Every structure is written in structure tokens, then in C-alpha cells.
Amino acid sequence: MQPGVEELCLVIRNTGRTGDDGRVSVTFGQLFETYVTISNKVVGILLRARKHGLVRFEGEMLWQGKDDDVVITLLE
Structure with a gap:
């Protein structure tokens, strides 16, 4: 797994909430507010993480402000 993706998953795990299905969202x-202090490449890393089947979210691209309520779920 790529280092940025691994770190992103850790941030999601540490800042998210566990749902009824046991997955962290x-x-x-x-996520943007928390992770932007670590990396300004959060959207690119999210897209890579989704490509590797590690996270799920609606939409092709996420934009700060417009997509702040989009839920990102950790799949692993």
C-alpha cells in the first residue's frame, strides 16, 4: 500500500465513527479539515484509496465546500 493511502486510512480510522455495520465513516x-494539515493532496490520495478498494464514497471527485457532507467509509 502506498504511504499516503496508508496514512489516510489511519486518519479516517482515528477521526471517524463506527456505524452499525462495523465500518468507520x-x-x-x-476529513479535509483534519488531513489538510498533513497533506494538501487529500483528494488525490482518496481517489487512490478508492481505486485500491480501501474506501467508498459517492461521486467521481470531491470538492471542498461543495462535498463537505459526503460520507467516506473505510472498507478495510
């Missing part, structure tokens, strides 16, 4: 707005 966080909104894009919350």
Missing part, C-alpha cells in the same frame, strides 16, 4: 469536510 467520516464526512469529507471533517
Whole structure:
């Protein structure tokens, strides 16, 4: 797994909430605010993580402000 993707999954795990299905989820707005201090490449890393089947979210691209309520779910 790529280092940025691994770190992103850790941030989601640490800041998100566990749902009824046992999976951890966080909104894009919350993740962006938390992760932007680590890396300004959060969207690119999210797309790579989804490509590797590690996270799930609706839409092709996420935009700060517009997509702050989109839920990102950790699949692993």
C-alpha cells in the first residue's frame, strides 16, 4: 500500500465513527479539515484509496465546500 493511502486510512480510522455495520465513516469536510494539515493532496490520495478498494464514497471527485457532507467509509 502506498504511504499516503496508508496514512489516510489511519486518519479516517482515528477521526471517524463506527456505524452499525462495523465500518468507520467520516464526512469529507471533517476529513479535509483534519488531513489538510498533513497533506494538501487529500483528494488525490482518496481517489487512490478508492481505486485500491480501501474506501467508498459517492461521486467521481470531491470538492471542498461543495462535498463537505459526503460520507467516506473505510472498507478495510
